[in-house]
Amino acid sequence: MYKQLSDFQSGARTNVIMTSIVKELTDRDMLDVAQYFASSGHVASGDDKSVETEPSIVAHGNPTKNVVSCAVCHGGVDHKAGAPFLQGLSASYLSTQLNAFAVSERHNDSGEQMRNIARNLTETEIKEAAAYYAGLKGRTTGVTWP
Numbered sequence: 001m002y003k004q005l006s007d008f009q010s011g012a013r014t015n016v017i018m019t020s021i022v023k024e025l026t027d028r029d030m031l032d033v034a035q036y037f038a039s040s041g042h043v044a045s046g047d048d049k050s051v052e053t054e055p056s057i058v059a060h061g062n063p064t065k066n067v068v069s070c071a072v073c074h075g076g077v078d079h080k081a082g083a084p085f086l087q088g089l090s091a092s093y094l095s096t097q098l099n100a101f102a103v104s105e106r107h108n109d110s111g112e113q114m115r116n117i118a119r120n121l122t123e124t125e126i127k128e129a130a131a132y133y134a135g136l137k138g139r140t141t142g143v144t145w146p
């Protein structure tokens, strides 16, 4: 969260609403906010249209296109530092971010980790992954994935 706030402030990530919100925040404010949310153990509600099984792109990726499974970084198998929890985020937010990474409109991912993946996803894979993560209920912060 601290990285995202800093990215909005530096302009590395842009969003009309967030850019103006973070404008006056000090570094201390951003650390405090990040610390607060990281320790609050917020439980994501998830939507009601839960997808029971992991779509193939989430569980296995797509080796023919050099796409690693989402779970490797975002949880489920392991959780990589720096990769945000996705469960419970809205499907429209998730697919918007994936499409933005795919066309490099969002470009604040270190080492182009997400851009390299999103570019190689089909529309269907984006929809399936977004629906899957949106349907998961679970803690998004304050805990590590088992």
Ligand code: HEC
Pocket (backbone or CB within 6 Å): 003, 057, 058, 068, 069, 070, 071, 072, 073, 074, 080, 082, 083, 084, 086, 093, 094, 095, 097, 098, 108, 109, 110, 113, 114, 117, 121, 129, 130
């Ligand atoms: C190699 C590790 C890695 C893999 C594999 C990976 N991601 Fe990511 N993902 C990241 C990182 C790191 C970020 C945070 C980028 C940043 O700093 O803003 C991210 C960010 C995201 C975001 C934006 C989240 C937000 O809160 O704005 C979405 C959505 C996302 N990934 C979806 C996926 C999906 C779907 C897959 C599988 C097709 C996937 N990712 C595979 C590392 C990865």
